[in-house]
Amino acid sequence: MRVFLTGGAGYIGSHTLLEILSKAHEVCVYDDYSNSAPVALMRVERLSNRTFQAVTGDVLDQGSLAKALVDFKPDVVVHFAGKKAVGESVAKPLMYYENNVVGTLSLLRGMEAAGCKRIVFSSSATVYGEPQYLPLDEKHPLAATNPYGQTKLMVEHILRDWCAAREGASAVLLRYFNPVGAHDSGQIGEDPNDIPNNLMPFVSQVAVGRRAKLQVFGGDYDTKDGTGVRDYIHVVDLAKAHAAAISYAEAHKGCEAINVGTGQGVSVLDVVKAFEQGSGQPVPYEVVARRPGDVAACYADASKAESLLGWQATRDLADMCETAWKWQSQNPNGYAAP
Ligand code: WQD
Numbered sequence: 001m002r003v004f005l006t007g008g009a010g011y012i013g014s015h016t017l018l019e020i021l022s023k024a025h026e027v028c029v030y031d032d033y034s035n036s037a038p039v040a041l042m043r044v045e046r047l048s049n050r051t052f053q054a055v056t057g058d059v060l061d062q063g064s065l066a067k068a069l070v071d072f073k074p075d076v077v078v079h080f081a082g083k084k085a086v087g088e089s090v091a092k093p094l095m096y097y098e099n100n101v102v103g104t105l106s107l108l109r110g111m112e113a114a115g116c117k118r119i120v121f122s123s124s125a126t127v128y129g130e131p132q133y134l135p136l137d138e139k140h141p142l143a144a145t146n147p148y149g150q151t152k153l154m155v156e157h158i159l160r161d162w163c164a165a166r167e168g169a170s171a172v173l174l175r176y177f178n179p180v181g182a183h184d185s186g187q188i189g190e191d192p193n194d195i196p197n198n199l200m201p202f203v204s205q206v207a208v209g210r211r212a213k214l215q216v217f218g219g220d221y222d223t224k225d226g227t228g229v230r231d232y233i234h235v236v237d238l239a240k241a242h243a244a245a246i247s248y249a250e251a252h253k254g255c256e257a258i259n260v261g262t263g264q265g266v267s268v269l270d271v272v273k274a275f276e277q278g279s280g281q282p283v284p285y286e287v288v289a290r291r292p293g294d295v296a297a298c299y300a301d302a303s304k305a306e307s308l309l310g311w312q313a314t315r316d317l318a319d320m321c322e323t324a325w326k327w328q329s330q331n332p333n334g335y336a337a338p
Contacts, residue, residue: 002026003246004072004116006059006107007080009036011190012122012179012238016078017052018044018188019239020246027052028072030065031081034058035193037335043187059103066110076118076246077111079104082151085197086126086293089148100151101158108162117169118249119159120242125177125231125259127153130295134265137301138175138257146293156257163255170253172245177231177261177300179238181320182327189327190235191334199271200232200320204328207281214283216268218290223297227268227287231261231299234315234323244309261300262313270317278321279329 003020007013008029013036020027021044029041029052041054053072057064059081069077082100083089089096104121111119128136129143144150159171180200182189196202205211219226241260248256272283305311332338 001075001246001250002028002073004028004030004069004074004077005080006030006077007036007082009033009038009040009054010080011036012176012235013080014040014044014188015183015235015239016080016242017041018048018183019236019243021048021050021052023243025246028068028074029054030057030059030068032056032058037191039335040188047183047185047187059106060098062106062109065106066113069110069114069116073114074116076120076249077107077116078120078122078242078246079107080122082122084148086146086148087197089146089151093147096147096151101154104155104158108158117166119170120172120174120245120249121155121159123156123173123175123257124149124152125175125261125298125300127156127175128298131298134297135263135299135301136259138259138304160255163253168253170249171255172249173255173257174241174245175257175259176238177233177259177298179235180232180324181234181236181315182323183236184323184326186323186326186330189324189331189334191331199268200324203271203275203283204324206283207275207279207325208328208332210332212284214272214285216285216287217294219287221290221296223267225267225269228294229265229267229297229299231264232266232271232317232320233260233262233313234320237313237315241305241309241311244311248309256308258305258308259300259302260305261302263300263302265297265299266317271321274317275321275325278318279325281325
């Protein structure tokens with residue numbers, strides 16, 4: 001199949017690119033490198049021993065995007081490109097609505113021009129808002145609590161309506177929980193701009209000496225050790241879920257939302273302990289006040305992914321930490337030159 005990846009040079013995009021190249025798909029990556037690095041694509045090319053096309057462009061540049069799509073003629077699009085920092089979305093909501101929502105409309109217009117009617121969308125468990133029950137299944141009420149989550153929810157609604165109006169169209173909305181870890185080679189991984197918002201990259205940077213200590217946001221939640229509980233999923237498992245979703249979109253019509261998680265809840269202190277064991281490095285931390293907007297616990301019921309996609313997460317927390325450490329220790333400055 002011919003697969004078009006927006007944001008394919010990013011953290012999840014590059015791991016998915018490597019996975020689908022191993023399945024002999026023809027691939028075109030479309031990325032503006034605003035939150036990624038071209039060197040990631042060079043490393044994927046070396047790791048896969050496969051070639052693929054790469055077009056530099058912004059999803060908001062409708063002309064450039066439409067041309068890339070018409071030229072490549074994809075069978076399916078995987079849409080990763082978007083802004084993803086919760087805190088930044090609160091400070092800059094218009095940038096998030098423009099990039100994530102208008103950018104998706106631009107993509108759908110380009111897909112129409114290219115005659116492509118299948119899409120896999122990078123959604124997020126954040127669309128569930130404050131959990132009313134756990135584990136979260138896809139029937140849980142949707143209620144985003146920040147502009148980032150609102151953009152994901154809006155795009156889900158847009159894709160659902162687009163599917164209903166477009167004969168033969170299919171859309172798979174993958175609701176990620178917490179992606180972490182790196183490819184076994186340590187050659188590609190998570191390389192956040194500026195100070196990491198997310199736990200695992202921050203812990204990695206403490207372990208490698210780039211940061212002095214971790215601030216644990218809250219020690220008084222109603223959880224097993226008082227710290228936040230999340231469903232961390234290995235990025236390679238997540239990449240495999242995308243490969244399965246591409247096959248599903250090829251064989252089915254309509255719009256399906258699917259959780260992508262392990263079903264296991266893991267606390268912040270569990271992650272700290274596992275990372276120290278996996279890296280052999282201390283991760284000093286200080287428990288501070290809760291982060292506004294955080295929920296106590298959030299983890300998936302992943303049974304729909306198993307029944308619809310035939311996919312299950314297989315990699316455990318130790319592997320997540322070991323591979324995150326391998327990436328970070330081999331690339332202390334991420335993709336930037338040493
Ligand atoms: C995890 C836990 C924090 C940092 C968000 C988005 C989600 C997705 C992933 C994009 C929480 C604690 C964190 C730190 C800490 N976004 N923490 N100190 O908030 O569950 O999810 O990021 O893909 O859509 O909602 O992830 O990694 O920020 O936090 O104590 O320095 O770690 O309080 O309990 P989160 P996270």
